Amino acid sequence: MSIPFSNTHYRIPQGFGNLLEGLTREILREQPDNIPAFAAAYFENLLEKREKTSFDPAEWGAKLEDRFYNNHAFKDQEQTEKCEQEMAKSSGREETPVTAFEESAEEEREKEEFAALKIQSAFRGHVAREEVKKMKSDKGDQEKEEDNE
Known part of the structure; x- marks a missing residue:
């Protein structure tokens, strides 16, 4: 994003777009009356999941974007395997309450x-x-x- 008549550019933090995309998807699905309250509950739920599973969807989204654009984030195989295991744990129905x-x-x-x-x-x-x-x-x-x- 840039400001007219300025040479400064603001950069969106890595993973932020992924978080907003997830929030937008849920808002479109649920069609809540009070969007700010829904967003607060959504992010609270994400925080709880992150604390329980130590899996951060923003970090994972940033790595996916990085992999798509320049393939640097996934050069370390050990880190990739750990993230994939965390993804499997967070998506498994037996281990995490739905x-x-x-x-x-x-x-x-x-x-x-x-x-x-x-x-x-x-x-x-x-x-x-x-x-x-x-x-x-x-x-x-x-x-x-x-x-x-």
Whole structure:
């Protein structure tokens, strides 16, 4: 981000974009009435998870971004394996308790995917029927022209 008429540039801290992206995704899923309160609860939940599992999603996101852009963060294999183990622990249902919020988010995601699939298939069917109608009308027009000649 830059300020007009200035030669200074502010840099976004590594991992910050990842945190905001996660918050934005949850806000769009839940559609809360009070966004600041929801954000506070969301970040509180992230802090609790980080304290329990010692896994920081902001740090992991920063490493992923670094790997994508210049592949420096994952040169140390020991550190990578440790992060992957922490990811597995945090995603495993047996080792970490799953809150109702996470379960409802997964169920909601599955419902959204199913609804999207239905909408897409209905639209594809509509497009195919329109093409068939067009082909039939073109064929009918050709037959009429042949009859007139």
